Amino acid sequence: MLDTTYSVETPEGVDLRAQAAGPVPRILAYGVDIFYRSLILIALAIALAFAENAGLGIWLLCSFLLEWFYPVYFEVMHGGQTPGKKAFGLVVVNDNLTPISWSASLLRNLLRFADFLPFAYAAGVVSMTLGRHFQRLGDLAAGTLVVYRRESKAPQTLPDVTPLPPPRGLQLQDQQALISLIERSGELSEARQRELAELLEPLTGKKERAALDYLRAVGTWLLGGQTGGK
């Protein structure tokens, strides 16, 4: 099964999972960062225009600092997100999925130099595209990767049905599918939902509308709805 999931197993046997982020959103996030950085530099240039040569010197210093330490600052101090990454919901983490450390961030950003070669981050893009977890050279050296931050789901309004206990022998994935069905009841067409519900006819012994209603009731039960009725 092809997927972009990155998973780590902790010593306690807990599986941690994250979705590794590929080249396209990362390039776009970098574009956003470039945009912010140039805004800052332009503003600085205007502000320092009065100081002629000294101003130029300060501006060059600032551009140096921005180039090399803008990502480091944001990655370490702001939870692994530069403004561009924030816009795309990306986070840099260590490859054991812990928050990124100073040394790792410094290393991965200093190695932008290698990724930039021979021009315009070509090496970085190629490495990201070919690597299993979309890591550029700096990521590989520093042992970091970029993953998607999991958005917290907005609370769903459940359909108003009386919860019913589920049939025996449901596995975790089955329960999740049932819950997913009830959560997406607003997005899926009614006909499709009935079709899906009828798939489980041997299990529920119900058809059409009744089958869907039953599955919804079970889903509400699984989500912790109050039992009534029975």
Add this chain to the structure above:
Amino acid sequence: MELERLAIRARLRSPWESIDLGIALARQHWWPLFIVWLLPASVVFACSFWLLHDSPSWALLLVWWLKPVYDRLPLFIASRALFGEQVSVSGALKQFFSLNRRDWFAWLTWRRLSATRSYDMPVTLLEQTSGSARAARIGVLHRKHSNAATWLTLTGFHLEFFLFLALLAFMYLLIPEQVQIDWLPMLTNSALWLEWASNVLYLLVMAAVAPFYVVSGFCLYIGRRIELEAWDIEIQFRSLRDRHLRAQKDRQKRAAHATTAASLLLLCVLSISTLLPAEDASAEAALTPEQSRETIDQVLAGEDFHQQEEVSGWRLKELDMDSEIPEWLIDFVQWLENRQLASDKEREVDWAAHIGLLAELLLWAAFIGLVAYLLLRHREQILQSLRWQRKKPETRLRPETLFGLDVRQSSLPDDVCAEVLRLWRSGDKRGGLGLLYRATLAHLIESYQFEFGDHLTESECAQLVRQRQAHPQPEAQRPVSAALCELVQQLTVAWQQLAYAHRAPQLAQVETLCNQWQEAFGNED
């Protein structure tokens, strides 16, 4: 459509994750996709080379403009690969014209510059719709994900261009410094062969990027369909149903077996009961599976499984780290600004020098601060490296128990020998000799700095003592006298015999040992 054969994991994805999945899928099948894209494109390229030989830019534009034509074959292969079906390159090339029949004119004219090309193409190619049906379908698809599709196209376009430049730069880097090429006339006169060479390069770059672009758009489309049609739920429900049916069949089979077995049993019982005097046959009240299932249902529906708990408590909130610039820094900067303004008004001539001086001072201060910090941080290591010859005495942890005996000095009585003999006479031989033995160990550890570890046996400890007696190391450790060594050997043997073989020594031997012990350690306390 057989969702069981899906080669990707069906789950809800954000549009960006779908694009990433496309990258991964294209990476897996990159070679066939690349060749299938490149071959038709190079045919067009060759034609344009003959027709538009003198205007390479127009030729490249023509090749570029016909991209939707070449995009269809990679899309076709990817759509089959998604369901685990391998299409060979030649097999795909044979379908070139049949795949390009639908809507080719639209794709080459008003839809050529569509920003969501790779996202919309599957509707034409795989769903085989056109006209109003297509429009309706596109409308549904575009309600989400169209934004990401646009960005995908933009990124692809720029990537092509930048990779082309990077390739040029790479080749330039490989030219040895000694080779002097006069670039200027070449670039200004734009030699024809140079332009065609760069066109070939651009074609290769386009062919390399195209699989990723096409398959990413396709996966975006698939991601949207998974969302719209709940493929993930369908796959899960199907597997649940199959599992259920299988289990049911198993149960029926078992039930059939059970009934035949039961009838046989009944026959036996009947035949026996006719011979034996009749007894109460309904004594067994075993639960049938149905009854036990009912019980399970009752238990599951009962109170135990429907308890709700409300938990409330205090937790540490995530701290707001945004405004951490200390007050004094702001004041200082303000003070600096005011001072500069004031000095500007006074003397407008050499304020630049002032700023320069200030910057220099600040840099020096930062440098000194950094050095001081580093010195402070690593003072231990620095001091140690300065006085490397003087070793720190290693403080080893002394064991508190050995072989289950407490060997701390503090656990010993004041007069060991008297206590040993008292215990011995009272009949507790084990306790007596044990006390003597562990007192010896304790003194060896305390006064002679022996390092007895948990891994040693009694005889190994004794051997260590003998070794030190045989090869004394004058500067390092306190030497062991021959008498002490002898005591340890004898005592160890005696203790081992008593402890493990339950053979107690004679009282006289114990007394001798006590005397020797008194000589060895008695005057230390």
